[in-house]
Amino acid sequence: METSTRLRVIGHYIDGSLAGLDAPRCGDVYDPARGEVQARVAFADAAAIDSAVRAAKAAYPAWSRLPLGKRAEIFFAFRGLVKDHVSQFAALVSSEHGKVVSDAEGELARAIEVIDFACALPLTLKGQFSENVSTSIDTYSIRQPLGVCVGITPFNFPMMVPVWMFAIAIAAGNTFVLKPSERDPSAALLLAELFSKAGLPNGVFNVVHGDKSAVDALLAHPDVAAVSFVGSTPIARYVYQTAAARGKRVQALGGAKNHMVVMPDADIGAAADALVSAAYGSAGQRCMAISASVAVGEAAEPLVEAIRARVATLRVGPGNDPASDMGPVVTAAARDRIRDYIEQGVRAGAALAIDGRSISVPGCESGFFVGPTLFDRVTQEMSIYTDEIFGPVLVNLRASSLDQALEILRRNPYGNGTAIFTRSGAAARRFQNEVEAGMVGINVPIPVPVGYYSFGGWKQSLFGDLHIYGEDGFRFYTRGKVVTSRWHDSNAGMNLGFPTHK
């Protein structure tokens, strides 16, 4: 851990103020393109976590009672401020995460889509009313907020994933404590500052940084009502089990191995363009990256060749260089893990069609770079197939038919996103009907749903039932109440029988 005192410290945001600048424990925040520590981030201990939860708890009664129109007005102002700061957000995220600036701007655009949806909160929070369910009796349902909600988010989308959670939770009347990834913590702080500027009362949205001990303190806190998690599958399972055992509502989105099936009748050029973009964009560090292609029948040879030709044109470099198509991966440990997987693939006998191990970026020799890598003739037992590598490594499997391709996908433990490229409506329809995944693309490689639908996977990619943002998000962050009411002048008299609708 870096001990220099000259480095800037990134603090928490609690009750409308920066805090924790003198925290005894801190982590290093890298510039991944140059391999250097650029700042330190405060790690919250149990006392800091408690002060954030207490601030959120104190802010809850007034926020949850604020008229819906006033809540919406703050969201509209927040949306405007976020849009005014696109360049600042993109530069911050590129410098801490490593992704190219245009990709960071794309991430923010998808975050803003979710804020757009949150702005419609008066409409989304409407209940239902049934008049005359019995004589002079009406029944209506309302949805009410939960209290203090917590979000724990991964490094790979430091703006979009937090917004998926806090925008919907706060729109629904909850208050919120966000624990973003300690790898790229700055965007969360800027989001919090802009939300305050938009008029959000102090304590409604708080940000605390840290690692496992901060997460554990949040999961143990008795005043936390609900937990949303996005990250790797082992931690998602842990958070789900721990929070649920303590009586909290929880949704935990995990890792992925997203497959794209390429049928022999597909436009191979379009499929190769899509695969290269979806496998190597953000250096493969997207939960919706395509990391496995399944080439059916005669598609395999031309597909591998088309990918090879396209990858030869890609430029790998620092995220803030407009000429770069792909930046570094997030840490030296991630780079070493990915290289190790490539070794394992070679040892297991997969055909290494493109080798990204020896890449060198002039001027960034210490950066955490791995070049685009492609394996062909991969089998289902190889670790490069069974494991989520989370780097720019695409593995190609070959299948003889759509049946066999579907069987490969069925056996895979993950079920986040998937895609099929074909010109056959019948094949596409069968695929969308039978495939076990939460998000399906038909000639679309990264089918992240728009903000007014919901995002979530199946199998080991999601623990919990409700997906995130969209209508599922509002359901997750509210609880239902059904009122049965009678207003009339005469007394119905005594009746010890069970009430019926007569």
Ligand code: NAD
């Ligand atoms: P991660 O699981 O290492 O970390 C996620 C969060 O958990 C971070 O805030 C981290 O501080 C915390 N954490 C880490 N170790 C912990 C522990 N032992 N106990 C408690 N908390 C802990 O994930 P990451 O490396 O930041 O992100 C990449 C992963 O996230 C990939 O697996 C990717 O597929 C997944 N992801 C999934 C989705 C989705 O929507 N399903 C979206 C984005 C990323």
